[in-house]
Amino acid sequence: MLNSLYSGITGMKGQQTKMDVIANNIANVxxxxxxxxxxxxxxxxxxxxxxxxxxNTGGRGGINAQQVGLGSQVxxxxxxxxxxxxQFTGRALDFGLQNGDSSFFVVSQDGGASGMNQYTRDGGFYTDNNGNLTTSSGMRVMGYQPEGSGAPVLEEGLVMNTDQLVALDIPQTIQDANGNTIELQDYAVDSTGTILGTYSNGEVYIIGRLALASFANADGMEKVGENLYNSSANSGVAQFGAPSDDGFATVRSGFMEMSNVDLANEFTEMIVTSRAYSANTRSITTSDEMLQELINLKR
Known part of the structure; x- marks a missing residue:
């Protein structure tokens, strides 16, 4: 049987895989x-x-090897x-990461109880009725809180506990130094990921700070759906820090990071893939015609 038949099949399978990837890119534009x-x-x-x-010693020159390839693979x-x-949204809980392609927000299914974290570049966050900071699918957003009780503190008293990741929340009410209950009036997030809450006593308190994870080989991470990634054996161990720290991205509040899909490139690759697939099918049909001619020699 002609090897070209099987070579053509390997080419078709590879182009099918490429077409699957292109279609997924376009679907997520x-x-x-x-x-x-x-x-x-x-x-x-x-x-x-x-x-x-x-x-050889007789004066004859060397000759190259004769090899026939058996196809291609991914x-x-x-x-x-x-x-x-x-993209600007103006929404306080929309966050975009800038100048740090290997930085990710840290999220957890159970608020960090198991120590199992996942990672995302999707910074569209929400608060539930308990003030918990979550993703659109309910994952808890992880970060750092002020040292001590973990309660919000005045700006001038900021000391962050960066030794432990905790699930962040934005409390609607807190108690001031005199034990009076004060209510949240407004909040904002600066470029360092620090969450600032303005309460009814007119003071601005530090609520917490977003955490980021960085990887030595971010390309080695595994997609798991819902805009989430898991670390892998080849991505390296997560290094935790905060926005604007050395080696980490800057957070832009009121912005969302869009897909990096280039439609012009995807459509061009789609055309190339389609032509390559057709060429591989042609090699199969041509090989079949050659076999048919061989069989016809019997007549």
């Missing part, structure tokens, strides 16, 4: 913080028909971690 992917190919093992030979499906553009 408006997904917040989405990172596009690309497919790379490599050749498969080659059949050795004759090995290379060096020059080498990798890379995640393109370049940051997407920031």
């Amino acid at each position: 408006n997904t917040t913080g989405f990172k596009s992917q690309r497919v790379r190919f490599q050749d498969m093992i080659s059949q050795m028909d004759a090995r290379a030979q060096g020059p 080498a990798s499906t890379d995640i393109m971690m370049q940051g997407g553009s920031l």
